[in-house]
Every structure is written in C-alpha cells, then in structure tokens.
Amino acid sequence: MKIAVIGGGIAGLSAGYELLLQNHQVTIFEASGYLGGQASTFEVGNQFLEKGYHHLFTSDKDIIQLMNELGIENNLQWIPSKVGIYKSNKIWNFATPLDLLKFKPLSFISRIRLGLVALYLQRQKNWKKYENVTAHKWLQKMVGKNAYQAVWEPLLRGKFGSQYKNIGMTWFWGKIALRFASREKGMSKELLGYPMGSFRIISDRLSEKILDLGGNIHTNTNIHEVIVDKNICKGIRILNSDNSYEDSEFDAVLSTAPSHVLPKIAKLPEHYAKNLNKMDYLTAVLVVLSLNKPLSGIYWLNVADEDIPFVGVIEHTNFISPKHYDGNHIVYFSNYLSKDHHLYSKNLNELLEIFIPAIKKINPEFDENWINDAHYFRVEAAQPIITKNYSELIPNHRTPIQNLYLANTTQIYPEDRGTNYSVRIGRKIAHMILEDHNHKIIDRLPAPVIANSFTNSKNF
Numbered sequence: 001m002k003i004a005v006i007g008g009g010i011a012g013l014s015a016g017y018e019l020l021l022q023n024h025q026v027t028i029f030e031a032s033g034y035l036g037g038q039a040s041t042f043e044v045g046n047q048f049l050e051k052g053y054h055h056l057f058t059s060d061k062d063i064i065q066l067m068n069e070l071g072i073e074n075n076l077q078w079i080p081s082k083v084g085i086y087k088s089n090k091i092w093n094f095a096t097p098l099d100l101l102k103f104k105p106l107s108f109i110s111r112i113r114l115g116l117v118a119l120y121l122q123r124q125k126n127w128k129k130y131e132n133v134t135a136h137k138w139l140q141k142m143v144g145k146n147a148y149q150a151v152w153e154p155l156l157r158g159k160f161g162s163q164y165k166n167i168g169m170t171w172f173w174g175k176i177a178l179r180f181a182s183r184e185k186g187m188s189k190e191l192l193g194y195p196m197g198s199f200r201i202i203s204d205r206l207s208e209k210i211l212d213l214g215g216n217i218h219t220n221t222n223i224h225e226v227i228v229d230k231n232i233c234k235g236i237r238i239l240n241s242d243n244s245y246e247d248s249e250f251d252a253v254l255s256t257a258p259s260h261v262l263p264k265i266a267k268l269p270e271h272y273a274k275n276l277n278k279m280d281y282l283t284a285v286l287v288v289l290s291l292n293k294p295l296s297g298i299y300w301l302n303v304a305d306e307d308i309p310f311v312g313v314i315e316h317t318n319f320i321s322p323k324h325y326d327g328n329h330i331v332y333f334s335n336y337l338s339k340d341h342h343l344y345s346k347n348l349n350e351l352l353e354i355f356i357p358a359i360k361k362i363n364p365e366f367d368e369n370w371i372n373d374a375h376y377f378r379v380e381a382a383q384p385i386i387t388k389n390y391s392e393l394i395p396n397h398r399t400p401i402q403n404l405y406l407a408n409t410t411q412i413y414p415e416d417r418g419t420n421y422s423v424r425i426g427r428k429i430a431h432m433i434l435e436d437h438n439h440k441i442i443d444r445l446p447a448p449v450i451a452n453s454f455t456n457s458k459n460f
Helices: 010-021 061-070 097-101 108-122 135-143 145-166 169-181 200-212 259-265 270-278 348-362 419-444 447-459
Strands: 002-006 025-029 041-044 047-050 076-080 083-087 090-093 191-195 216-218 222-229 232-239 245-249 252-255 281-291 300-303 312-315 329-337 371-384 404-406
Touching: 002 010, 002 232, 010 025, 010 200, 010 419, 041 371, 061 200, 061 419, 083 145, 097 108, 108 135, 108 145, 108 169, 135 145, 135 169, 145 281, 145 300, 145 329, 200 216, 222 259, 232 252, 252 259, 252 419, 259 270, 281 348, 348 371, 404 419
Parallel strands: 002 025, 002 252, 025 216, 083 300, 252 404
Antiparallel strands: 041 047, 076 191, 083 090, 222 232, 232 245, 281 329, 281 371, 300 312, 312 329
16 A cells, blocks of 8 residues: 655654554655654754653553664653642642642642542543543532642643633543553652653654655645545645645545644545534643753642743753753743733743743742743644543544544543654554555455355365
8 A cells, every 4th residue: 555644743653654564655744844743852952852841651651662663762761750839939849648748738638638539530440431521620529629729720721721611521530540650559759751862762763764664754745635536535735845736646645633734635524624623722832941050859840820921840951960951951831822822922032021030939049141042832733622521522533535544632532642642543543544455455355256265264
C-alpha cells in the first residue's frame, strides 16, 4: 500500500514508522518546517528544549517501548518530582500526604477529605461511571465547597477558562489516576521521566528510521485537498510555494491534524464534518524565561490564586539540572486560553509587563535583571475540551470516506492528550488501516478461491 500521513507530530511519525515496519510505502507531509508537533523544540544554551513543558509518567508504557525499539532507552531518566501549589500568597509543597496535612489554607477536616477523595479516585478503575457528571459538581459534593474552591476550582478554571464548569469528571479521574500510577510501590513521591537531550531525540530517531525504511518526509508542505472520487479517497493535492498544485495518488490517507482541519481539505458528509467542527480546543500560551538564578525550589507549581495571570509555573531546571543549559534556570509560565481571552493576542513584551509583577509575588526577591532571555510560544489546538458524556462525541477513526482516516488528541479518551498516547494512537491507527486493507483483499477474492482456502485450512 501507498499511504499518506498528514502531520509530522508524534502520532503521525509513529503511524508512519509502524506502517513501514509492515512493509508498506509511507510519505509524511508536515505544514511547518519542523517535526515533533506539540513536542517540538527550540535551543537554550546549546541544548534543545521543548516549546511546551513535557515529561513522562512510569505508566507511559507505549512511548517507553518505542524508545526501547529505537535504541534510545538509555536517554530516559527517572527523577522524583517536586510539586507545589501557590495559594494565599505562599508556595506550599503538594507532593505527599504529609504536605497535604500541612496545607493550612484549608481546615484539618477539609485536608483529610481532600486526601481521601484523591485516594478513592486512584483506586477506581471504571471511568464510565463518571461520564454523566461534571468535575465541577462531583468535586464540590465529594471534597466540600471550601476544599473545591481552594484547590480544584482555580486549577480547572486556569486549565479550561470559561469552560471549566463543563469539564467531565472522567477527565479529572484520569489526571488523578495517572499521577498516582507514577508512584513506585512504597514511595510517597511520584517519579517523572525525561529523555535527556529533549523529546526531540524521539522525533529525530523516528524520522531517521522512517527514512532508513524507505519512507519519505516532506516539511513546509501544505495539503490543499484530499482527493475523493465516488466516496473513495484517491490521494492528496499539494499546494506548492509557487501556488501551483500537485496531485499524488495514495491507497489511504491518514490525517493527524486537529479535527477542524479535515473538513477544510476533504469533502466529508455533513454529519461527520459537523461533529469534527464541534470538537473544541484551547490554545497553550507559554512564556519561557532563562534566568541567572532559580525562581523557586519547585518543578511543577500549580497556581490557585486568581489574581495571578498564569495557571502554571514549571521550573524545568528543578527537574533537569541547569548545567545542561549553560547554567540557565529555565521557567515556563503557562496558560490555556480561548481565542477571545484578553491574553491570547498579546505579544511577548505585553505579557511580560503583566507577568513580572505576578512573578514578584511568587518570589519577592525576583528582579528583571535575572532574565537572560525570554521566549514566547503559542500552541494552537493544545487542549481538547473534554465535556461530560465525551465518549458519545468522539469522531470515528474511520471517516465516512473510504480509505480516509483520522487520529488526533480529541480521540484519546479516557486519558488526556500526551506524547505517550500519541504514540499509542499512531500505531493503533496504522494497524486499523492495514486491517481494513486486508479485508478488502479478501472481499475481492473470487468465491471458489475463498472456499478452497477454508477447505484446505480445515484439512490441514
């Protein structure tokens, strides 16, 4: 088979790699000039670093297995995390049961209740029972209004903005289950993984393997149209830099782009296109500072005070040593925003004017002279909005167009989007394509040949 993959992120690369392992021809088309998608990188101190913070959990078996296959398993290091929460103008450690007991913004009873509910969720395996309720309602009822408003509501609001009351409880269950699953038995602290050299080593090695196996990768390539004839996908039409078009035939096409992209390039039945256009996302807006001093002692700081204009402070060099970045202390300030949010359209300097006073609240000693460099990234379609009964909304991987497939983060459920699940969905969809192709071959065989095949098999 000849298969086109639209999108050079981790899902697209994983699908292409798996298809090539099964001896099929693959061409990957990426609109940008780089690979890796949401795990793409930039340079800091002669080292690559993710534009958006990334790490792995010990439960991320799919990407760990892939790294083993690619021969880069020795790059993966497991490190105890340092998690905190900024509440009531103070940083509180928030990684262990003892930390929770010391969290004085809540009463002792509320702390116990918060911990017991987290433990209860960690032991639940049936996510479907949470499908018809929002996290907003369930958490208020179970942990109490005070604990919810102090901890979970600000984080839900920061993660999903004005949509926070609509988020399904299954999404929250997945977050709690994942965090606890990354704690070794007998350990109160979680372990987080990081591929030394950045996540770029995974996309680089995948692209090398794809090329070695005879695949093709085209960056800076825009897909103008998926060619469809009589409801069968026949190939793709590329828009060249000189505004000319180039048609290429393929036996199957896989799109790993965000859901709303496919209706723009393929003539889909109205019901399927409507469903894709309903899949809503938030944009990740990130300011990344290189500092000459550490900001805090925390790697992952959740911000629960609403007067702070960002929801997360991820100090990467409290996870990976600053020596890897020429001594720079790397800090991400993150938000997930809708396009109508007042921060969405602001540039780096405008965001810094707003952020710096808030950074000084987190660390009163902070001074602008600490900043060696500043970077700004906006990752579109970063976070699908997971509402209640979400399983009923997920678009089918098999589109109504024969030989046209879809695989993206809106279809990762009940888990949330992440590099591990991008690997899983990419390899899964590759096998789905091959399974469909094999069934079509059997369907095309003359009836006597099929009968003889069964007879011979039985006699054997």
